[in-house]
Amino acid sequence: xxxxxxxxxxxxxxxxxxxxxxxxxxxxxxxxxxxxxxxxxxxxxxxxxxxxxxxxxxxxxxxxxxxxxxxxxxxxxxxxxxxxxxxxxxxxxxxxxxxxxxxxxxxxxxxxxxxxxxxxxxxxxxxxxxxxxxxxxxxxxxxxxxxxxxxxxxxxxxxxxxxxxxxxxxxxxxxxxxxxxxxxxxxxxxxxxxxxxxxxxxxxxxxxxxxxxxxxxxxxxxxxxxxxxxxxxxxxxxxxxxxxxxxxxxxxxxxxxxxxxxxxxxxxxxxxxxxxxxxxxxxxxxxxxxxxxxxxxxxxxxxxxxxxxxxxxxxxxxxxxxxxxxxxxxxxxxxxxxxxxxxxxxxxxxxxxxxxxxxxxxxxxxxxxxxxxxxxxxxxxxxxxxxxxxxxxxxxxxxxxxxxxxxxxxxxxxxxxxxxxxxxxxxxxxxxxxxx
Amino acid sequence: xxxxxxxxxxxxxxxxxxxxxxxxxxxxxxxxxxxxxxxxxxxxxxxxxxxxxxxxxxxxxxxxxxxxxxxxxxxxxxxxxxxxxxxxxxxxxxxxxxxxxxxxxxxxxxxxxxxxxxxxxxxxxxxxxxxxxxxxxxxxxxxxxxxxxxxxxxxxxxxxxxxxxxxxxxxxxxxxxxxxxxxxxxxxxxxxxxxxxxxxxxxxxxxxxxxxxxxxxxxxxxxxxxxxxxxxxxxxxxxxxxxxxxxxxxxxxxxxxxxxxxxxxxxxxxxxxxxxxxxxxxxxxxxxxxxxxxxxxxxxxxxxxxxxxxxxxxxxxxxxxxxxxxxxxxxxxxxxxxxxxxxxxxxxxxxxxxxxxxxxxxxxxxxxxxxxxxxxxxxxxxxxxxxxxxxxxxxxxxxxxxxxxxxxxxxxxxxxxxxxxxxxxxxxxxxxxxxxxxxxxxxxxxxxxxxxxxxxxxxxxxxxxxxxxxxxxxxxxxxxxxxxxxxxxxxxxxxxxxxxxxxxxxxxxxx
Numbered sequence: 001x002x003x004x005x006x007x008x009x010x011x012x013x014x015x016x017x018x019x020x021x022x023x024x025x026x027x028x029x030x031x032x033x034x035x036x037x038x039x040x041x042x043x044x045x046x047x048x049x050x051x052x053x054x055x056x057x058x059x060x061x062x063x064x065x066x067x068x069x070x071x072x073x074x075x076x077x078x079x080x081x082x083x084x085x086x087x088x089x090x091x092x093x094x095x096x097x098x099x100x101x102x103x104x105x106x107x108x109x110x111x112x113x114x115x116x117x118x119x120x121x122x123x124x125x126x127x128x129x130x131x132x133x134x135x136x137x138x139x140x141x142x143x144x145x146x147x148x149x150x151x152x153x154x155x156x157x158x159x160x161x162x163x164x165x166x167x168x169x170x171x172x173x174x175x176x177x178x179x180x181x182x183x184x185x186x187x188x189x190x191x192x193x194x195x196x197x198x199x200x201x202x203x204x205x206x207x208x209x210x211x212x213x214x215x216x217x218x219x220x221x222x223x224x225x226x227x228x229x230x231x232x233x234x235x236x237x238x239x240x241x242x243x244x245x246x247x248x249x250x251x252x253x254x255x256x257x258x259x260x261x262x263x264x265x266x267x268x269x270x271x272x273x274x275x276x277x278x279x280x281x282x283x284x285x286x287x288x289x290x291x292x293x294x295x296x297x298x299x300x301x302x303x304x305x306x307x308x309x310x311x312x313x314x315x316x317x318x319x320x321x322x323x324x325x326x327x328x329x330x331x332x333x334x335x336x337x338x339x340x341x342x343x344x345x346x347x348x349x350x351x352x353x354x355x356x357x358x359x360x361x362x363x364x365x366x367x368x369x370x371x372x373x374x375x376x377x378x379x380x381x382x383x384x385x386x387x388x389x390x391x392x393x394x395x396x397x398x399x400x401x402x403x404x405x406x407x408x409x410x411x412x413x414x415x416x417x418x419x420x421x422x423x424x425x426x427x428x429x430x431x432x433x434x435x436x
Numbered sequence: 437x438x439x440x441x442x443x444x445x446x447x448x449x450x451x452x453x454x455x456x457x458x459x460x461x462x463x464x465x466x467x468x469x470x471x472x473x474x475x476x477x478x479x480x481x482x483x484x485x486x487x488x489x490x491x492x493x494x495x496x497x498x499x500x501x502x503x504x505x506x507x508x509x510x511x512x513x514x515x516x517x518x519x520x521x522x523x524x525x526x527x528x529x530x531x532x533x534x535x536x537x538x539x540x541x542x543x544x545x546x547x548x549x550x551x552x553x554x555x556x557x558x559x560x561x562x563x564x565x566x567x568x569x570x571x572x573x574x575x576x577x578x579x580x581x582x583x584x585x586x587x588x589x590x591x592x593x594x595x596x597x598x599x600x601x602x603x604x605x606x607x608x609x610x611x612x613x614x615x616x617x618x619x620x621x622x623x624x625x626x627x628x629x630x631x632x633x634x635x636x637x638x639x640x641x642x643x644x645x646x647x648x649x650x651x652x653x654x655x656x657x658x659x660x661x662x663x664x665x666x667x668x669x670x671x672x673x674x675x676x677x678x679x680x681x682x683x684x685x686x687x688x689x690x691x692x693x694x695x696x697x698x699x700x701x702x703x704x705x706x707x708x709x710x711x712x713x714x715x716x717x718x719x720x721x722x723x724x725x726x727x728x729x730x731x732x733x734x735x736x737x738x739x740x741x742x743x744x745x746x747x748x749x750x751x752x753x754x755x756x757x758x759x760x761x762x763x764x765x766x767x768x769x770x771x772x773x774x775x776x777x778x779x780x781x782x783x784x785x786x787x788x789x790x791x792x793x794x795x796x797x798x799x800x801x802x803x804x805x806x807x808x809x810x811x812x813x814x815x816x817x818x819x820x821x822x823x824x825x826x827x828x829x830x831x832x833x834x835x836x837x838x839x840x841x842x843x844x845x846x847x848x849x850x851x852x853x854x855x856x857x858x859x860x861x862x863x864x865x866x867x868x869x870x871x872x873x874x875x876x877x878x879x880x881x882x883x884x885x886x887x888x889x890x891x892x893x894x895x896x897x898x899x900x901x902x903x904x905x906x907x908x909x910x911x912x913x914x915x916x917x918x919x920x921x922x923x924x925x926x927x928x929x930x931x932x933x934x935x936x937x938x939x940x941x942x943x944x945x946x947x
Contacts, residue, residue: 418901
């Protein structure tokens, strides 16, 4: 750690700075902060506030970031570093550490104007600085806000700016949870993503495996109109970096219909420390955070913690008692989080006048049921299977014995329900009813 | 003196004619074998010498040259012991050949040092080849007699010792073994195999397996440990139609060549069930080796190849399965030859849904990290999965369900339905080269499978909603056709399509 000079020691630049210069400074500092966690917090601490920070000259800032004559590496492993952090730092391959260090040093050497120009020359990309009008106002509530956001989408800059404008105004909710959800968690994430989107709520998540990806995929599926901002993915790496690889296709989909957004600069790789930082941005962007499933020490829990600090609504989806994956949501519920059984609960918690009443009326699956029941002579049996599934998820064998039909008839009926979107086949051959 | 005895060499599943010539001249004592012999044939000198001496014949100190013609065919194994010994005895005047003038006899057999004859591998294939060459008869070890007697039109002369073989050679045979009573062999009742009725619960999987067998579809079962995947797979041969005589002979030939024919059984009448361990090498699975031998796919010809822990197999071995699954045979090329082994199998693969095995289980939590689950499933390549029409989830049956579950149908009843469905398929597929629905090409599928309007509509909606690929759609139609065949329905109805749709699992259905 760098010794933090107290606010009074910081030399102030009395001359007023042009807005272009401030912008460049934002991008320069934002880039530097991508490589070094906690940098903004320290600088804000040293300068007093973000706007004071932006009035400071780059030279002064550089000397604040790295006091002359002190090698950063020596400081880094100093006595203030806890042994655990030290051990983790040692585990990282030296080459990787060096590359990040080099990138940091190169950015530090660069003139803010040059660096800003370089960061802004990418296609399909926009860099939003703290002082820009398109900067999401919700993020200003953070004590250490990202000084700039790197945004990417598969469209031209104008469209990206239009989407950013929506992001600034729309009610957003973060749906977060474990990377390895149970079928129930997946079902809930899907239903929330779908129903929140169809009610006009913007779904924000982290594009991680599991709950995040499911909710965002559902949101994309539910965003019918092309001009909709389907979903916003807040990333723990540069927005041009594909991580995790398994979600590459979904990431493309988000780039087409939504926004990929990150406080980390182009090409910054995913590292464990960047995810909690990402979670703070996610919490700040949203009016509420819904935790679907997660263990007690999980990223979802961290996001919920930031949300509490920022005064956002925290909701948790209840699950089965005693399961590892329900530790986080149940703990939150125990400490006063709102219960979330469906999108209605979320809407009620974040209710604002902006929400369209018609959208809140929801989209029901009842028409599908009616259509199915109209069809052919299978009426009694279809409703029998539906009733059986109402009682809980079942395998085809269990449906067959409950409804007293042959097992192949049960299989066929279940498939029909699935094709009509009323049930889903999940792992283990278990069918679940899709709750609306 | 010069003498010559006809014999046969094994090349894949075929016999190749070999003439064993012996020349004995008065010169410095020596014993040479020429004509591309391998190590086992070279060692034959020692066995022949000892067998001759211990059978009370003389082994004169002469220069002996044995030639195995044609000289460019590689000769392997110990089956030339008997013809070499006989040729030597004829050349030295200690034995006579064909005194009755009915034509020469061929000989194969391995000798023990005391002159006893030991059985050889591939006797059935050798006998068939001799019959095609027009040989009259064959002297061979008594243990191989029943197997060789399956060949119609070849006289089989069993011998227990070298001395008996000499007698038969001289007499032009004498008493031939009676030709096998093929119908009796084939009709012999299956030896109390595992029955489908033993399995409680798992009704959907049992039904799916019936459909799979009826259409010769390959199956992938995925489920937690202890769900009964292996138990179910073992019962598949029992619900497959009985082997016809030709098929039984085909299977017997392969087992005979592989040296796996049971001592007491001349004809294999049960469909094979092979379950190699997942550490098997690629040549072990699909066949190969310096001298190509049939692999497990060929040993499972006309039966079931069960690969438990499918995702744990070596990738090279699994990729090797693609040709046999596509063509029903395996071709192995070597420098001097290219061999083809039949491999018309039903592949039944089983795997856990994730490394720990409990993904989706209702009682135990899965402890695998998400990326490991993905990696596990993605070990199976798309082209391989394409050839697997049914992907089943096999859940664990709770003890309560197991107690309440009724006993299933006995295998014989299911087998009867399967046989009827197969007949219908054969009639429809006549002239296409396919023998079951699973082997229909996309073109035949369009031409031969008729879906009614509602079924087409259902399939279209499924395509949209379940995000099926075009290939997955074709698989759904194939399986639906088999279900229709089981019901003797003329067209495919929505119920058939819907049932077919249920035989896919979540992790692999989009491939």
